[in-house]
Amino acid sequence: MTNPVRPAQFLKSFGRGLVSGIPYFWLLLFFVIPFVIVLKISFAESQIAQPPFTDLTSFADDMLTISLNLFNYIDLYEYDLYLDGYISSVKIAGISTILCLLIGYPIAYAIAKLPPHARNLALMLVILPSWTSFLIRIYAWIGLLKNNGLINNALLGLGLIDEPLVMLHTPIAVYIGIVYAYLPFMILPIYTNLVKHDHTLLEAASDLGATPAAAFFKVTLPLSVSGIVAGSMLVFIPSVGEFVIPELLGGPDTLMIGKLLWSEFFNARNWPGASAVAVVMLIMLIIPITIFQRYQAKDLEAIADD
Amino acid sequence: MTNAGIGRWSWMALVSGFIFLYVPIFILMFYSFNESRLVTVWAGFSIKWYGELFRDEQMMSAVWMSLKIAFLSASMAVVLGTMAAIAMVRFGRFRGKTMFTGMITAPLVMPEVITGLSLLLLFVTLSQALGWPAERGSVTIWIAHTTFCMAYVAVVVSSRLREFDRSLEEAAMDLGASRLGVFFRITLPIVAPALLAGWLLAFTLSLDDLVIASFVSGPGSTTLPMVVFSSVRLGVSPKINALATLLVLAVSMATFIAWWYMRRQELIRQKEIQSAFNK
Amino acid sequence: MxxxxxxxxxxxxxxxxxxxxxxxxxxxxxxxxxxxxxxxxxxxxxxxxxxxxxxxxxxxxxxxxxxxxxxxxxxxxxxxxxxxxxxxxxxxxxxxxxxxxxxxxxxxxxxxxxxxxxxxxxxxxxxxxxxxxxxxxxxxxxxxxxxxxxxxxxxxxxxxxxxxxxxxxxxxxxxxxxxxxxxxxxxxxxxxxxxxxxxxxxxxxxxxxxxxxxxxxxxxxxxxxxxxxxxxxxxxxxxxxxxxxxFIGSVNIFEGTLSVDEPDHAQINCPDLPVPIHVAHGVVGSFGMQLAFALRPEKVRVDMEKPANAHNFARGVIEDIAYLGSHSIYHLRLPSGKKVLASVANSDRLVTGDDAPRLTWNDEVYLSWSEKSGVVLSA
The missing domain is CATH 3.40.50.300 (P-loop containing nucleotide triphosphate hydrolases)
Structure with missing residues (x-):
């Protein structure tokens, strides 16, 4: 006997449709379609008008003409500025990610070893700065790194240096800024992973003759890989497109693609050019974003299946 | 993972980590009380920069604008993010689920310049085609912020929903509650703390955003980070230090009150459980 | 109750x-x-x-x-x-x-x-x-x-x-x-x-x-x-x-073939046992059909001497004894290698150092059961 479709049944599926449909539609309209438009406009030509780009399609003499303008992409290839920008963005983001990992892992490890009530407090202290203001935390480093800033003043005062070290507006300042701003995003996923580890595994390892160091490298580290990957992606992907940090802490020669996109858009008012920069950046980030989603989705689906 | 002894190396990592995280902020706050305009040379205690901050009308109207947008974005993000979380955790497999999950989590890592640019181009295209939005301003910022904040809310709420004991809902239905009744009388009260946490996270994220807002804002809708950014670009100013101090104090006070409250509840709970067993 | x-x-x-x-x-x-x-x-x-x-x-x-x-x-x-x-x-x-x-x-x-x-x-x-x-x-x-x-x-x-x-x-x-x-x-x-x-x-x-x-x-x-x-x-x-x-409780299962089938009794030849299994009721089945005989451990008797009955017994060696307080479970091995469990109530108080003869590991014993203790099931 099959169930007749009852009003309650209908209401239930209608309700479910609404609950998943509304956010789906919102994200489709405000997250997916915008990318399609970016792609479209990256093939347009810049013009001085409102809006400042040409239409791809024109309709004249009963003919629909679609003109794809590849010059924006050719420009990206031909001007060393962009190519260098991409390379240096990936390099800066990559090195910063590794630095975050080297600094963040021991912190996450230490927090996971604290007694439970202290753990929550420590965790909160890690997150707290990121609830204040990104901009202001970057701004704080300007005062520290300037030629007449606190670090230089202190070093000069101690007689360790004779003339101020140039730190602000150098790549070093950008590294410091990224590590400082994104460190919590590395610590959190690693901590979440480590805190779930069964401590008896380490006891078993040492019972079987492993030294604490060997137990760490053979048991703890391999088990925390998923936390490391998640944390690294959370740092790497946004860093590649970072704008505020290179703008405030980097120098004119610190090329980063987020900054190039910004100036292409706001200063040169070349919208198609900026779109092409964005499209290439997105293509570059597809692999890391997919890795991130794999690790995220594994979590989400493991539960939905049971 | 628990261990009675946290080793010397771990302590060092923890202490130096917190020094790295907090010293720049404390120095920033310290110099907000400096008499001098130069933020690096101490010239005596003064609170004049706080006065100047409150007299800065552009800054104050930007604060108001940012708070308004953050409040509305966080509220909308909680509604949409919760729906998305329910769909992800509760609906099992459905058509388009992979894409749905992808769309929810992608904004978490998407570089802001891309999100900002793409939303701006969407708004321009829409206004060309439909005449809406006629001009960019607080509404477009609200849409943009809701979109990326709902991803965070969805993650927070879905992790709470996944821990949720489904038999509570079945018990409620078994006792006569309809689906809607179950949701409002059982599910919602129990996940409420996660909704609040999601709202607060969304609120701070919206309040903090510079890049996306810069793309999608229009004349007359300047948010606080935009004002701070243009001021910081021109160099350090004690007024910004004063603003930072107030912001840090507000956030840490709110956090510590929440933490203290939760800790107290936990202690009361433990005491009650003990007395229950001692009887 | x-x-x-x-x-x-x-x-x-x-x-x-x-x-x-x-x-x-x-x-x-x-x-x-x-x-x-x-x-x-x-x-x-x-x-x-x-x-x-x-x-x-x-x-x-x-x-x-x-x-x-x-x-x-x-x-x-x-x-x-x-x-x-x-x-x-x-x-x-x-x-x-x-x-x-x-x-x-x-x-x-x-x-x-x-x-x-x-x-x-x-x-x-x-x-x-x-x-x-x-x-x-x-x-x-x-x-x-x-x-x-x-x-x-x-x-x-x-x-x-x-x-x-x-x-x-x-x-x-x-x-x-x-x-x-x-x-x-x-x-x-x-x-x-x-x-x-x-x-x-x-x-x-x-x-x-x-x-x-x-x-x-x-x-x-x-x-x-x-x-x-x-x-x-x-x-x-x-x-x-x-x-x-x-599923319910533990049980010994003997597999065999039907050899005698009368209204009031039946016999099953089991390759693991020296003598046929004798049950006090008829089995409605064809001669030579495969059957299983289920016997609960508490219905198995364990003795040092050979029992008097002609059916329903076997020799075995005690392989293991699990002392559970109220009773003990004997793990017995038949000459064929078949393992049989027997549960024996500890009705006498066992005192360490007591020199009364008691069953212990590797003892050769006889196990037996009555004609009404087991159940005949299809194989």
Whole structure:
């Protein structure tokens, strides 16, 4: 006997449709379609008008003409500025990610070893700065790194240096800024992973003759890989497109693609050019974003299946 | 993972980590009380920069604008993010689920310049085609912020929903509650703390955003980070230090009150459980 | 005791309260419940007993309305429940985890269901008092669930599901969340409460001791079907197939062929035994057919001397002895290599250092059983 479709049944599926449909539609309209438009406009030509780009399609003499303008992409290839920008963005983001990992892992490890009530407090202290203001935390480093800033003043005062070290507006300042701003995003996923580890595994390892160091490298580290990957992606992907940090802490020669996109858009008012920069950046980030989603989705689906 | 002894190396990592995280902020706050305009040379205690901050009308109207947008974005993000979380955790497999999950989590890592640019181009295209939005301003910022904040809310709420004991809902239905009744009388009260946490996270994220807002804002809708950014670009100013101090104090006070409250509840709970067993 | 009392009730009334007719539930091609038909009588406690994954929980959830059947019908007092949501069924359930609402007090938990009954405030309060007194939890009315011990939470869960006076009460692994000591105590307490309100009960459990203590009838479930239904004594002493014999308690199985088949006795030739198995009843079967003979360990006698009877014995060596206090389990090995368990009551006090001869490891012994102790099953 099959169930007749009852009003309650209908209401239930209608309700479910609404609950998943509304956010789906919102994200489709405000997250997916915008990318399609970016792609479209990256093939347009810049013009001085409102809006400042040409239409791809024109309709004249009963003919629909679609003109794809590849010059924006050719420009990206031909001007060393962009190519260098991409390379240096990936390099800066990559090195910063590794630095975050080297600094963040021991912190996450230490927090996971604290007694439970202290753990929550420590965790909160890690997150707290990121609830204040990104901009202001970057701004704080300007005062520290300037030629007449606190670090230089202190070093000069101690007689360790004779003339101020140039730190602000150098790549070093950008590294410091990224590590400082994104460190919590590395610590959190690693901590979440480590805190779930069964401590008896380490006891078993040492019972079987492993030294604490060997137990760490053979048991703890391999088990925390998923936390490391998640944390690294959370740092790497946004860093590649970072704008505020290179703008405030980097120098004119610190090329980063987020900054190039910004100036292409706001200063040169070349919208198609900026779109092409964005499209290439997105293509570059597809692999890391997919890795991130794999690790995220594994979590989400493991539960939905049971 | 628990261990009675946290080793010397771990302590060092923890202490130096917190020094790295907090010293720049404390120095920033310290110099907000400096008499001098130069933020690096101490010239005596003064609170004049706080006065100047409150007299800065552009800054104050930007604060108001940012708070308004953050409040509305966080509220909308909680509604949409919760729906998305329910769909992800509760609906099992459905058509388009992979894409749905992808769309929810992608904004978490998407570089802001891309999100900002793409939303701006969407708004321009829409206004060309439909005449809406006629001009960019607080509404477009609200849409943009809701979109990326709902991803965070969805993650927070879905992790709470996944821990949720489904038999509570079945018990409620078994006792006569309809689906809607179950949701409002059982599910919602129990996940409420996660909704609040999601709202607060969304609120701070919206309040903090510079890049996306810069793309999608229009004349007359300047948010606080935009004002701070243009001021910081021109160099350090004690007024910004004063603003930072107030912001840090507000956030840490709110956090510590929440933490203290939760800790107290936990202690009361433990005491009650003990007395229950001692009887 | 409780069991006998309810047996006599059934004999008197035998009114069918719940009819399950050819019920089926299919999960993506997997038949969790496969064509089950079952009658539950008014006032009885019926236990569905089976290993995890046998479909017993699915059957319970079909009754509660959390799952919709693929085919078949469920009738409560003659009326079909198919298509009714859980909240529309006059059936309540006590959950394994108790599912007490953590944000409500004991009182509010019980009031939750009563609110949907359109009762006055006074009446709701009266009912709450009534059920809390029934489970002896009246003094805890204002507590929240987390302030209660496991046993107390269980009483509240029971009170909450009884408050609505359901026509049928479902119990999902009622003792699953309690520790062993508390279990035995609560089993009898709950049976007393259930019998005092005369509610019809279907419970699900994987614990045979629990099923046999609490239920008046037991259904053994396996792979989506009910293999045997009967009173606890029936399913233990007269299993109808190897599966039930092996599932309930432990059992020795001897495989053999039918050699003698008379109306009043039969013999089975078993290659593991030196003499045929002799049973005191006829087996309706063909000569030479394959059969299995099931013998419970407590029905096996162990002696040093050769028993007098001509059938039903074998020689064996003691391989292992598990001393369990009240009795000991002897692990015996026959010359053929077949292993047999024998449970022997420790009726004499065993004192260390006592030099009375006692059975010990590697002793050669005789095992034997009477012609009425075993059950013949199809192989």
């Amino acid at each position: 409780a069991t006998e009392q309810s047996n006599s009730q059934i004999e008197n009334k035998k009114l069918v309260q719940l009819e399950i007719k050819k019920l089926e539930k299919d999960f993506d091609g997997f038949k969790a419940v496969n064509n089950i038909s079952l009658d539950i009588y008014q006032g009885e406690i019926f236990a569905l007993l089976g290993a995890s994954g046998c479909g017993k929980s699915t059957l319970l959830r079909l009754l509660a309305g959390f799952e919709m059947p693929t085919a078949g019908d469920i009738l409560l007092n003659g009326q079909s429940l198919i298509g009714l949501s859980p909240h529309e069924r006059p059936i309540n359930m006590m959950f394994q985890s108790y599912a007490l609402f953590p944000h409500m007090t004991v009182e509010q938990n019980i009031a939750f269901g009563l609110r949907y009954e359109h009762l006055s405030k006074v009446e709701i309060t009266r009912k709450i008092d009534e059920v809390l007194n029934l489970v002896q939890m009246a003094q805890y009315a204002k507590r929240k669930p987390h302030q209660l011990s496991g046993g107390q939470q269980q009483r509240v869960a029971l009170a909450r599901s009884l408050a609505k006076e359901p026509k049928l009460l479902l119990l999902d692994e009622p003792m699953g969340a309690l520790d062993k000591k508390l279990r035995t105590q609560m089993q009898l307490e709950i049976v007393d409460i259930l019998e005092s309100v005369e509610v019809t009960c279907v419970m699900v459990t994987h614990d045979q001791e629990e099923a046999m203590t609490m239920a008046s009838r037991v259904g053994i479930m396996d792979a989506g079907v009910i293999r045997q239904i009967g009173q606890p004594i029936e399913v233990y002493e007269q299993p109808n197939c190897r599966m039930t014999a092996e």
